[in-house]
Amino acid sequence: MSKPDYDYIIAGGGLSGLSLGYRLIHSELSAKKILLVDQTLEPKNDKIWSFWHEGSPPFQDLIYKSWKQIKVGFGDQMILQPLERYTYHSIKSSVFEKVVLKQLQNHSSVDLLEDTIVSLEGDESRATLKTSTNSFTADYIFQSCLTPAEIEQDSPCYPLIQHFLGWEVETADNVFDSSTVTLMDFDPNFSGGIAFIYILPQSPQKAMIEYTIFSDQLKQKPFYEEKLAIYLHNKYNLRPLDYKITRTEYGKIPMQDHRYVPRYAPRVINMGTVGGLTKPSTGYTFSRIQRHVEDIIHQLIANGKPALPHRSPFRYRAYDLWLLQIIHDHPATAMQIFEQLFSNNSIDEIFRFLSEDHSLLQDFKTMSRVAYPPFFRAIWKTRKRLFEI
Ligand SMILES: Cc1cc2nc3c(=O)[nH]c(=O)nc-3n(C[C@H](O)[C@H](O)[C@H](O)COP(=O)(O)OP(=O)(O)OC[C@H]3O[C@@H](n4cnc5c(N)ncnc54)[C@H](O)[C@@H]3O)c2cc1C
Structure with a gap:
């Protein structure tokens, strides 16, 4: 059989x-022949x-802003905490893509192709990508x-989506506290899921502000827009003429009890969102992708075989599933759990828990600070699904 066209696609x-x-x-592995298709x-x-x-972040030079303080709001109550262990960072996709694509374009063993992929197949000796x-x-x-077909054909029990619309706004006056990220400022008036405002302030006059919902029903865009306008007015006394919207960001991130499908076909490895790397209970994916990429490189160097996407340990799959069940079936209870979680734990502890970097004892400590009964119900309700995911 002839040699494959590339080492990696x-x-x-x-x-x-x-x-x-x-x-x-x-x-x-920089001399390997690589084709990248999008x-x-x-x-x-x-x-x-x-x-x-924690420590020096990936793509450090591309980070546009970092923060050491986090705010979480529940109605009139606002929790403000410094981060001791972690730093919260943001990267703009436009900057990241521009810089990385340029480096790949200039690299002698990389080919770039702009085309639509129609199929991916594999057998024990090679993998094949087809465009039209x-x-x-x-x-x-x-x-x-x-x-992957296994995920397309699966029916999740709790098909939640994190859906959001954000505005990058600029104001003439100093309005935003640029030292602090508002991670979640919950909207107590929302029903049918949970909803909150998320703010990434770039400077006192510029911020990304998003209205985010965890639910199984998407909304029309005017719904989020109205919520953003009301928040800017109530919180900062800003009327539409007081700010300029310089960019809009709309997104949908799956927050589901999906199955673990590490390969699309033999020799075709799943990555990113389609590889199940989105944490079901939060939608965060960036760090899990970086960890998978590091593992792939490490194992390719060590034994020529790529690492599969990381599968969360059983207990973290269970916590995620229980929380999905509570958010999906009892959103008002979920709000109370978030309030207890943030009121009784430091944000560093919560980030560490969500990074799945806790000991079992630390998990119990974090979980013991929220009410048990909803979790007992969730354990019973999810008992079958837990062994399918
Ligand atoms: C608006 C938004 C904001 C997010 N913010 C965060 C965040 O702050 N933190 C976080 O941790 N996660 C975040 N996420 C979740 C996640 O990190 C991102 O979705 C991330 O981009 C996932 O990376 P990926 O490589 O899996 O998919 P993508 O980045 O979407 O890449 C998939 C690529 O495949 C290409 N493609 C698709 N189909 C074809 C085809 N048939 N042929 C050829 N090319 C194709 C697309 O053009 C695309 O470039 C966000 C998601 C969204 C939607």
Whole structure:
């Protein structure tokens, strides 16, 4: 059989595909022949990726702002806390894509192709990517663009979506506290899920402000827009003429009890959101993608075989599933749980728990500070599903 066209094909040039491409060309594997395919290789100004990190963060030079204080609000009560262990960072997708694509373009062993991928197949010796006009083979394909059939055909019990609309606003006056991220300022008037405002202030005159909902029903855009306008008025006394909307960000992130599907086909490894790397109870994905990419490179160097997407330990899959059940079936109770969680634990502790970096004892400490009965009900309700995911 002839040699494959490439060592590796990266199918999908979004966050995970570009993170992998970047790490590969900066590793011992930089001479490997790589093809990266995406339907568009034009940098998109459509996302701000935020994450907490201890120590020196990934893509440090591309970070546009970092914060050491977090605020969480419940009606009239506002909790403000410094971060001791972690720092909260944000990266703009447009900057990330521009910089990484340029480096890949200038690298002698990387080819870039703008085309729509129609299929990905694999067998024990090679993997094949097909577009409508071309076909390419590789030792391995890393894919973040096609949802695996097992996930398409599965019916999650708690099909929640994190959906949000954000405005980047600029004001003439100093309005925002640029030292503090508002992680969640809950909307007590929302029903049918839970909803909150999320604010990333860039300067006293500029902030990204998002209205975010965890529910199984999307809303029409005017709904989020009205909520944002009301919040800007109530919180900062701003009327529409007092601010300029310089960018809009709309997003949907799956928060579901999905199955673990590490491969799309033999030799085709799933990555990113389609690889199940979104944490079901929060929607955060950035750091989990970086960890998978690091593992892939490490294992390719060590034994020539790529790492599969990380699967959360059983107990974290259980916590996520219980919380999904409570948010989905009893959103008002979920709000109370969030309030207890944030009132009785430091944000550092919560971030560590959500990073799945706690000992069992620490987990119990964090969980013991919220009411038990909703969790007992959730354990009973989810008992079958827990062993399917
Ligand atoms: C608006 C928004 C904001 C987010 N913010 C955060 C955040 O702050 N923190 C966080 O942790 N997570 C965040 N997420 C979740 C997650 O980190 C992002 O969705 C992230 O981009 C996922 O990376 P990915 O590589 O899996 O997918 P993507 O970045 O979406 O990349 C997939 C790529 O595949 C390409 N593609 C798709 N189909 C085809 C095809 N048939 N042929 C060729 N190419 C194709 C697409 O063009 C795209 O470039 C956010 C998500 C959204 C939608």
